[in-house]
Amino acid sequence: MSTKNSVVGSASGSHASTAGETVTSTRSGTSSRHSRQRRQQYDYVKNPSEPMTAMERLKLVRCSIARLRYLGERHRHTSKLDTTGGDRLLSFFEGLRKRVLKLEYNPRVVAKSKVGAPKHLDYIRGHANALLGEASTIISECEQAMDRSEAVYEGLAYHQLQDTHRELENLVGLLSGAPSDMESAGSLKLLADLVSPHVAEFDAFAEQRVPEFLQELKNEGFLFSSVINDSQQPANAIGLLSVFIVDVAIGVRPGRSARLVIQHALHNLARLKSRVDKADLTLGAEEDSSNNEHHRMQSLEFEVIRGRLREAKEELERIRDKWDHDEGDIFSRAGTGVQGLQSIIDAKRVKESTVIEEAQAIHDRTVYACLPFASPQYCRIRSETYSQPCHVRVGFKFVAKGDGSVSRTKTQLIYNLMPEFLILMRQQGIAPSDQERFATLAPSKYELWLSLGELPEMVLGARCALRGVNQRLDHFRALEEQKEVGGYFVLRGGERILRNLILQRCNVPLNIERERFATVDSFFSPRAVIIRCKRPSGLTVQNYFYYATKGEVIFTFARRVVWNIPALLVLSALNTRHRTSLDIYKLLTIGLTNGRSPHAARVEALLQHHSQMPYSTLDNFLDYLAVVGLMYRRYHESSFIFRFLPQYHTSFATQHDAWYGLFMLRRHMLPHLNTAEATPDLPPTATSREIREWLSTGLQEELAAKFDALIGILRQLLVFNDGATGNQGNDVLAYQEVFTVSQVLIGAFEVSLMKTMGAVTFRMAGQLSPEIFQATMCLAETPIREAANTLEKLNQLLEYSCRNNGPDPLITLNRLLLTGNFALDREEDFYSPQTAGWAVMTEHLNFYRSFEQLMCVHRGKSIAEMRSSDVRRYPCEAYGFICMVHSPDGEDCGVLNHLSISTVLSASPRVGSSQYKILLAFIEEELKNVRNTTSLISCVDQLVGTVPVWLEGRLLGYLSPNEALSASKALTQKKALRSRGVVGVTGIVRRDSISSLNTMEVVYIPPGSKDPMGLYIFYQYGRLMRPVLQIESPSRGGDLPFPVVYLGTWEQSWRDIAAVPSDLFDGFDQLRRKYEFMEQNGFNILSFTSSTIPFFEHNCSPRNLFQCGLSKQTAGTQLQTQAWRRDAKLFRMYYPQRYISRTLPMDYFGLDDVSLGVNAVVAILAYTGYDLDDAMILNSTAKQFGMLNAGVTVAKIVKASGKGDSNDVFVFHNCLPDGQPFTPELDRHGLPKKRAVPNATAYFSFDTDHKYPSLRDSSAVYCCAKRFEYIDPLTNEKTYEYTRHQITKWRHFDKGEDAWVHSVIPLTYDGPDPTSVLVLFRIPRPPVIGDKFSSRHGQKGTLPLDIRSHDLPFSTRDGITPDIIINPHAFPSRMTVGMVLEMMGAKLGCIQGRLCDHSAWSVIDEQPRSAKTIGDALEALGYNRYGREKLIDGITGEEIEAEVLVGISGYQRLRHMVSDKWQARARTDSHTHRAVTKTGQPVKGRKRHGGVRVGEMERDALLSHGVAEVVIDRLLHVSDKTKAFICVECGSMLSIYERHATEYSTWKTCKFCSAGLHETDDTIAFVEIPQVLRLWATELTSVGIRVVLKTSETSL
Template sequence: MSFVGECSLSGSRSSTCGETNTSGRSGGSSRKPLARQRRRERVAPPPEPMKAMEKLQLVRCSLTRLRYLCERYRHMMTLDTTDNGELQNFFRSLSDHMTELEHNPRAIGKSIGKGPRHLLHMNRLVKSLLNEATTLLPRCEERMRSLESTYKGLGYHQLQDVCRELEGLQVLLSRAPSEMLSTRSTELLFNLVSIHVDDFDSLSNQRLQSFVREVCNEGALPTYAVKNTEQSEVAVGLVSVFPIEVAIGVFPGKSARIVIQHAHHNLHKIESRILKALQVLEGTSVPDDEAWERQRRELKILQDRVKESLGDLDRIKSRWTADEEDIFKRASSKEQSLLILMETKQARELAVVEEVQVLHDHTVRACLLFASPQYCRWHGETYSQPCHVRIGYKFIGDDGTGSGRVRVQKISVLMPEFYTVMKQQGVSPSVYDQYTYLVPSQYEMWVGLAEFPEMVMSARCPLRGLDPRNDYPRAMEEQKEVGGYFVMHGGERLLRTLVVQRANVPINVERKRFSVRDASLASKAIFIRCKRPSGLSVLNYFYYSTTGQVIFSFSRKVVWQIPASLLLFSMNCRQHSSIDIFRLLTIGIGNVGSTHAARVEAFLQHHYSSSYGNLVSYLDFLAVLGFMYRNYHAISNSFRLLPQYQSLFQGHHDSWYGLFLLRRHVLPHLNVDEPTPDLAPGATLKEIHEWLTPKLVEELNTKFDAIIAIIRQLFGFYLGITGHQGNDVLSYQEAFTVSQVLIGGFEVCLSRLLKVLTYRMATSMPSTLFSQILRITKMDGKGNGRIFEQLKEHTEVSARRTGSDGLATLNRL
């Protein structure tokens, strides 16, 4: 049969065609992915009658508990001094009858009366045992009160347990399965699955936002050089693409335009499914059939409902576009403060987002059958939501003075009038990004990332918050559906929660392979798994060398090994002397003799014997780290990991690259929410000293203290003060959740997209256009208009060449 014939809509219990009276979703601000709130909102499924197999399982469990009670009394009967032999005889009789209850020595005949012969025999036997236990119970209670014993009431309480178990077994045996309600409950399973559902909801609510901030704050942007059109071996500058915002589906929504676009996408998908069902229905049934006509009428009503909602979305989009243009005109006329206008726009946008979300929810719930996970199972589709990422460009080029200074230009909106308004308002070009929210959203740059897989029963799932009795049958879903899995190409897929090393805790590890791999390393080391707020993690290793040196190591395609002393002095913002560092590493460890002090002294001597040992300022040590990092990038052809740098053009000072290494790879869980300021390669000494903000200085101080503590722990581990801890201890483990797996896959997909966009942009952009972009803040509106048109054209062409499925790697998980 066809799809429509199997899934008739006529059996719906709703008041109108496919529409129920359940309450609609509120706006995105009221959504709280908490397990406690989800349990309050969850409607319990209706009770179901017990099945024969469940009855047999309950009988078997009851017999197992009776066997356990007999064994328990046999081991403790010598402790009961009030028993005159009656209890022993009863439990001996019960134990003898257990074999008769558990196994049927005769062949089971046909059903007579209400059940098989053996169940009837078990019922008669259980009744006799229950009568005997009930008669014995008062005599045991009287004897317990009149006699004294060490373990008072020991046999009496065990006889009570037997009576309760026999009563429950008699109820099971005396009734048919259809006369009893099922005892199975999904509450425990729901509580277990809700943890994974809430964790998946945190992916779009928290982790993706934290990931975008981390990428922009650390400056980890893919970069390519724009070459001179006339001289291909000469680079005129660098171009980078950075993410600004990631949007998945309709919830949670920030940008009204992209929420409307995603709602359009989902409703168009439902409309195409309804149209396909109508075509199949009209081609596979007789028009004179009453059921056929009723189902066709219902599908037509659903189709009209979707078309009406699409029209409402178009009207909301037109109204929001007019509101945005009006707010921008008021900003250009200087009628109100820019900050007040930004607050006004934010309030209006929130109202539009909530209106679109409610309209989308009501329409999807009216057409629940065509939007549910069950439809994807039947038709081999992936249950997913549209995903878009908003991007911006960063251009770094020579200022033309020949002094080694560079000019940096960031572009996140393609509206030439914006720069004119900023000039009229007297806003400094360095803070233009703070007012880009006033620009209408049609001038923002959004790139599609295909479809993001959606977890069943998550915040964007239409089954969330529905009534299992009335709504789940319309969606052809089970009434005990708890979700927590994905539907990929029609198949149900799970992402298991793994056990990994506990995050942000240094752990002592002793392995012989350390010294086998490198003879200069000892067998003892310290591992620390650093986890960022986004859920991404990196492993940091601290090895002790047999020569007295401490080696810091991390792996990023290749294994990097850096002296820990260089890291310490690179973070030494407080200007600690070598004597101060010696005291920090030795204080409180004086009970092991002079060997520890000698090791710390050797550790510092290794630093001062190096080629950079005579440097003083921590900024100089940052430049050393950056030079090492940059030098490897210049000579490596296999893996280049330094952002905003190309061998033909250096975009930043070596100190900037050194700080990037510290923020990206060294204890990144201690990073503050502060972007790294740009620092030109030819920066003066004054600019270098004023480069870091107070928050970044505090970050370096915190990492300095943490590395001091880790080195002290490593010395104590080597001296035998502390022992091996390892990863097998439960206190040093934690769960690797679904959101952490997905954010790792999303990082790979987004990095690949940004690399392709950057490469396409850099190779197709003429050097004349690049030079004009660097002077965009000094040009008039007409000149900026031509530049933005060309930039938009290059962006669209580059986005089309990135491929159709930007999340292919994520879907393969």
């Protein structure tokens, strides 16, 4: 990747690091030159560059010409807005537009040049050079004339010319040399960038979220505590044991402890060795005389791998031993006192980082050599979990109970099991609270590390074996997909994806109005301000601020129970600046009151409520903290099921009430404002002086920041209640963000860790004797030997507690990934929006389906269950971020959405990193004039005529509207991407080139808006951003002509963006308004799937929506690793084609090798009567040639079994005692024989071996036998005997379709015999009547009839016979004009022999210029300009009178096949079983005993088979058949009533026409009709439309 400018900075380290790169430890600084030299011996090339192919160059040339056409199209609409360049510039672009058509196709140059290269490429290079020279001359003239020209948009024409010049340079460069001399551009990395949020967030989970989570636990004082009792009865508490977490290690990366990195590396290498040994044993069991050479070579390769594993193990052990020796020397040097402890610690960290990098390099090199055994594919095949080892480092805190109320508690902290460390700390006079900083001095072998088992690893995550390897060569070697993009987990062989949820935006207060709020309490109003606070770790907390009808404001948070606290009490506890009530009144009223608003009265009522409280006389914030802590503690004491206070027991408290009050404020009240400083201990018997000196300056500043933020929130709530601002809501994307993978994982990790550590602490405290406890409290004064014995006993107790804590400490996290369920316990404090539906299985129907699962976002399970349509609407704020047409039809419509291909997810730097400091420096530079509470200005100057400035939920101060507007514009300029090296000619920006500064979101809301006014700045992760082009910029020379600016969802709502180039002129001409930004291209706002629809903008939007769904139901080209997949059912089309009509994203992302369909010759014609509605007629000859032919791969894991006792051993075996096979169809192991390879044997015949499926009803699939084992007395060797051979036939194994055995993979062996195997069967599925097909525009239909080619109509011009015939009625109602244009455009491309670009909005005009351009080209070639042709009927031989539209369109075969629809259910009509009450039709679904529903396409399929009576039976008799009376005279059905003549006889009479007045009249008919007919007639009658039914030919 090219270098970036200084403003952009480096990319996120979490995503840039790979398994093969040496990444510096997060604990260490920059590596020295000597350490880099030492690491050179471990460097090796895993991903070499590849040369460009000729086909790739043709694709790039075609894309470059398409972009030139778009640049000319853009200039066409904007030429009047800038006169720079004059007529010469206009003539240049006019010539460009004309030449582009010739560059795409010129029949006079379609040949080969003298040098053998395509002559057309020489022609293109010549014209491109000429245009480039002309553009260079005009650019220099424009630079001189820019100041003198008139322009609405300054520099617009000049920058457009620069864009064109850059594209021409790229085109000339592509054609200047041989493609083999150029480096391949590659498209796989662009695909990976689209789903990189999953991988990047998983990397951030280990590198950022977990360390931040541990730091938060430490800062808040959250420890896992349990009481220690004495041996008396009843037991008395003598102390408290608390366990705290120091560090977490996952795999070998990120490495913070050298010892754990080496330990995990050895663990992974031991696992690889076990797999290699198992494979070697399997190879020995499969010995066959015909493959001795192959087996010998394979065994030799296994031996080489073992040698590498052995060498790596020895090298890692050598490094570990050397590190242990070095650590001992370092600690010894610390004890001498010659050198300062801090300098020794710094030197040790630098040395440790070198050891870590060395161990990581050895591990990565060895894993790369054993890639087939380390890849996720190995786990898929063998139903294992792809995971990495995980350990947690802990420490102890012992607190001894004092003798009385005056006596102080005694505390002992233990960070390691080295008694010499305690002596060193005592000698140096270091307090226990400061010992953690020096714990690094002790050798790591004394640290307390506990195993958490295995943590699932994401495919292509930082610790994945596939990270950074060659996607073509190494993926093939590892049996992986070439287009493997990762982003999912492999658990027990299955693939799971964590869903991205859309939730409320974090760190910003929002106005929410809901009627439900009024039901929270009797005096609550429906209006509230909600702020969702996000900690650096990703854990979130919801803070609610309700306005009560009695004039009070209530602060509420939920910790499995709802806590209601008066807001003024919290404000008083945060009042470190000692503000008086008058000051608070001014802060809440100045700048917001007017003559008509009762705002001041509301504030007075709020203060009066506070003055009536019993604690209102307190005058210090520490006293208010104690009040909050007392409330918190009393609830803890009274609750038997909800214990949450740390370091607390009912018999004695280890902390003061003020400490618990601060704990509550730091953990639940605006926790995103917490500083990185730990809360110091405060004993319950602390004096007044100790309490006053308790809090440091940093913690007081934290409380002051929360005070300011709370003032801003209260002002916003009061203004909202006054009606000056409106409801913002959280169903609009502007106020939403993504709940990322790292946030879900850190929540599950927190729950798992708290359960595990809580149980370990409880068990350990219960087993700890009073003697050991007393000895532990006196460790500092105990001799070394006794102290070592005590510490060893503590270690034994810890190991015992861990052994009895269950087999899987991470069971909550694993259950989340496996089932998607995440149920929180009562004691947990993690805001989980739902308890189920977090994880989904990967579906590999085709590439589009599996890929879009990683591109989708979900609104949540609760939203999906709502029946309201408001939450499903597509809001204007979502434009460009979420595709407007790609959402499933049905109950998930509007709930499951898909991101556009240009949308990225923001990533934030780690707090304290260099990127973080640079980002804050840029922000502070533009906000230097902010007026905050620390400045010496009055409240009037601060609050009157100003707007608040919020930085990620922190209220920095206030600025005037003009200053805030200027600051927002300046920050927008700073975050723009201007370097050409970052943004390629395609306009696509690589994800690792986008820094946190580029994804900063700046929102300025002026006063008078319905949204709360202010300047809001966001830089945290989880926000959706998308690129647009800045129209006016001072770019010159090497900078981008139009800088790329990333806008957020809320930011876009306050920006002016031109959707198409014509908007620039129309906006100024009609509204006299200028735009700030414009779209890069037309397809950036579409999803991955919808961007591949040609002529997208010409279709009705429901058709595009259906096509997005149909694309993911297509049995297209699917998996390259299909022979090793264990999926239950996989579809594949055997002969897909590259579409002639295509879009630029298809070329950018290389989608030709995952094509979904074929190019079919389509005729729009009503033919034979079978093509009614959606049906289509297929040319059977084309079908026989392979068009739309597909197959199904079925995978079965078969275990050897048989009849017998439970102790009997059954294996796969096919040999009798005399050596003869039990059945000749199977090999000696009782498994299907290997397929013959051409030219390998003399008896091979393709016609007999592969033409027809080998498995039929009577074919044997496998053979099992019972095995006896005994020792031969003569040879003293183990001998096996086999009896009870049993064959399983194909008819007993599957549903009866003929098939081939595709592959057989043994999974487990028992001695020489396999006991379980993975068998893949391939079932052919040629198109049959009733199968479903679809075009690329949502025109789906079934196949009703096969017609041979000589019976089909053919063209009078060139004799072409159509492959598919569809009815003309399929177009008017569906308005799929795009399909008609595709047929014409692809027909033109086929005639000219080229691929055509038909991207969305590539041509924008009020006139249909696309159709005119294509028509003119067809007419120039001698064809009808409308694509029509004269056809000859293949049956009669006569010319069809009407001209028929014949063209080429992409067609897809869907997964809905007749062979899979064979099913029957019992009678389900309304008379016998449940039915829909309204319609009387059977309910849907097998689980609800529903019927087999027959729709329009099923009806067409049944009629095509000639079973009309079956159609009547399914649609009437067993559905909603009912009987009704109909008037023969007037045809009315609803006007019949019962007439009573006598008390014994009645008859029916028509109320409308009075027919049937007499009993003898025969004018009322009794007929059978569907119940929906009655329903339909009733609904029409309700709107004034009368329905008349004709009962006979003569009636009516």
